[in-house]
Amino acid sequence: xxxxxxxxxxxxxxxxxxxxxxxxxxxxxxxxxxxxxxxxxxxxxxxxxxxxxxxxxxxxxxxxxxxxxxxxxxxxxxxxxxxxxxxxxxxxxxxxxxxxxxxxxxxxxxxxxxxxxxxxxxxxxxxxxxxxxxxxxxxxxxxxxxxxxxxxxxxxxxxxxxxxxxxxxxxxxxxxxxxxxxxxxxxxxxxxxxxxxxxxxxxxxxxxxxxxxxxxxxxxxxxxxxxxxxxxxxxxxxxxxxxxxxxxxxxxxxxxxxxxxxxxxxxxxxxxxxxxxxxxxxxxxxxxxxxxxxxxxxxxxxxxxxxxxxxxxxxxxxxxxxxxxxxxxxxxxxxxxxxxxxxxxxxxxxxxxxxxxxxxxxxxxxxxxxxxxxxxxxxxxxxxxxxxxxxxxxxxxxxxxxxxxxxxxxxxxxxxxxxxxxxxxxxxxxxxxxxxxxxxxxxxxxxxxxxxxxxxxxxxxxxxxxxxxxxxxxxxxxxxxxxxxxxxxx
Numbered sequence: 240x241x242x243x244x245x246x247x248x249x250x251x252x253x254x255x256x257x258x259x260x261x262x263x264x265x266x267x268x269x270x271x272x273x274x275x276x277x278x279x280x281x282x283x284x285x286x287x288x289x290x291x292x293x294x295x296x297x298x299x300x301x302x303x304x305x306x307x308x309x310x311x312x313x314x315x316x317x318x319x320x321x322x323x324x325x326x327x328x329x330x331x332x333x334x335x336x337x338x339x340x341x342x343x344x345x346x347x348x349x350x351x352x353x354x355x356x357x358x359x360x361x362x363x364x365x366x367x368x369x370x371x372x373x374x375x376x377x378x379x380x381x382x383x384x385x386x387x388x389x390x391x392x393x394x395x396x397x398x399x400x401x402x403x404x405x406x407x408x409x410x411x412x413x414x415x416x417x418x419x420x421x422x423x424x425x426x427x428x429x430x431x432x433x434x435x436x437x438x439x440x441x442x443x444x445x446x447x448x449x450x451x452x453x454x455x456x457x458x459x460x461x462x463x464x465x466x467x468x469x470x471x472x473x474x475x476x477x478x479x480x481x482x483x484x485x486x487x488x489x490x491x492x493x494x495x496x497x498x499x500x501x502x503x504x505x506x507x508x509x510x511x512x513x514x515x516x517x518x519x520x521x522x523x524x525x526x527x528x529x530x531x532x533x534x535x536x537x538x539x540x541x542x543x544x545x546x547x548x549x550x551x552x553x554x555x556x557x558x559x560x561x562x563x564x565x566x567x568x569x570x571x572x573x574x575x576x577x578x579x580x581x582x583x584x585x586x587x588x589x590x591x592x593x594x595x596x597x598x599x600x601x602x603x604x605x606x607x608x609x610x611x612x613x614x615x616x617x618x619x620x621x622x623x624x625x626x627x628x629x630x631x632x633x634x635x636x637x638x639x640x641x642x643x644x645x646x647x648x649x650x651x652x653x654x655x656x657x658x659x660x661x662x663x664x665x666x667x668x669x670x671x672x673x674x675x676x677x678x679x680x681x682x683x684x685x686x687x688x689x690x691x692x693x694x695x696x697x698x699x700x701x702x703x704x705x706x707x708x709x710x711x712x713x714x715x716x717x718x719x720x721x722x723x724x725x726x727x728x729x
Contacts, residue, residue, distance in 0.1 A: 262509045265423075271500045271501070273419060282411075293404070308338075332368065334366070336364070338362065343357070344358070351392075352394050355383075360378050373576075375574055378570065381567060381571075385563065388592075396549045399545055410535040412722060428693060429697075430489070430493055441482055444481075447471065455468065520641055523633065526637050529711070558604025560596045561596065563592065572585055646698075650692045656688075664681035
């Protein structure tokens with residue numbers, strides 16, 4: 240008995256092992272896309288940008304050291320001065336050279352929002368002309384502190400927000416990788432289906448030709464009507480047209496997959512069907528737990544609430560009230576020589592409070608606060624609604640996946656039954672025990688069953704990777720998905 244293309248697994252293996260050079264499993268395609276595709280590169284660079292933004296935030300929490308000064312500042316000019324005794328104005332000749340240098344350490348205080356500074360500097364003035372002189376001025380140590388009062392504490396809110404933004408960046412990267420995987424799964428099976436349709440068209444054309452030849456012989460004997468013969472001939476013509484159409488579809492699907500994998504359009508890929516599906520059943524409670532722990536969804540909600548709260552605090556601090564405490568303590572001295580500038584140091588202290596506040600602002604400040612509070616309430620309602628929608632979305636995703644594996648088993652069995660029925664119908668037709676209508680119906684059902692099986696396999700992996708995207712959890716290995724930061728950055 241002649242074997243046809245559609246005899247399930249044996250035929251499928253023969254078809255997709257034909258071109259060994261471009262043979263690629265789904266696992267290989269996913270790995271290639273996650274390491275070499277343009278989308279993967281964009282996701283990596285987006286994470287690197289987030290990483291350095293977080294590093295900048297961490298650096299702002301540490302002491303910063305600055306060197307400052309002015310060198311070779313020469314001044315030879317006429318300067319307008321006022322006589323303190325009679326108030327007259329006179330131009331006085333100025334001819335001097337000034338040099339100075341200092342070192343300062345600043346530390347931002349997160350809890351208070353203030354800035355503590357420690358500095359040390361030394362300057363020298365060389366006076367030229369008739370009354371030439373040399374003067375040194377030293378400030379060996381100066382401690383200063385600036386504390387805004389009743390204002391928006393940027394350091395405090397950054398401490399709450401920036402670590403979450405960084406964590407969100409890591410999770411966004413992992414979720415993007417899973418999104419790339421989902422796209423590859425779809426494109427991979429789309430190419431698989433297109434190549435399968437092309438093989439089906441070629442096989443159907445060959446089988447239709449054979450059946451047409453047999454029908455012609457039976458037409459002469461009167462066992463087949465002219466209408467049945469023409470029906471079979473029409474089927475063969477349609478199969479010939481389908482060969483051209485499916486060839487174009489194969490090329491288009493190939494180019495889409497190549498683009499996702501970072502290959503040029505000339506690279507030929509032969510996908511391989513894998514009917515060995517993992518025996519996994521998703522538990523809704525586990526999926527929700529991992530989703531809440533690992534995905535960016537909860538972090539985005541937390542950040543939305545924090546930003547809304549921060550906006551309210553900023554609006555309150557921007558109502559026009561401004562208070563600041565400034566304090567400075569240090570030692571200083573001056574002298575004609577370098578040693579004298581550090582002898583018998585004199586202490587200096589400066590403490591003061593600056594303030595400003597509106598006497599009447601026509602409700603401007605209050606309006607800003609009320610607007611920020613209203614926006615905060617909207618965010619709270621949106622977060623609550625999004626969490627409800629998210630739970631429903633998780634339930635649907637879990638149900639789809641759990642049903643899909645059984646669907647794959649059923650469609651695989653249906654494919655084998657349809658293939659066997661088609662083969663038996665062709666044999667019966669050759670013996671004169673089946674009509675052309677029976678043959679066409681068996682062929683159509685066989686083609687449909689094969690396409691349905693490929694579609695179900697594709698949906699199984701798409702549902703699986705979508706759940707991985709939601710949870711950032713590998714259900715096969717039982718481990719959370721992780722990112723190697725050092726490998727990506729360096």
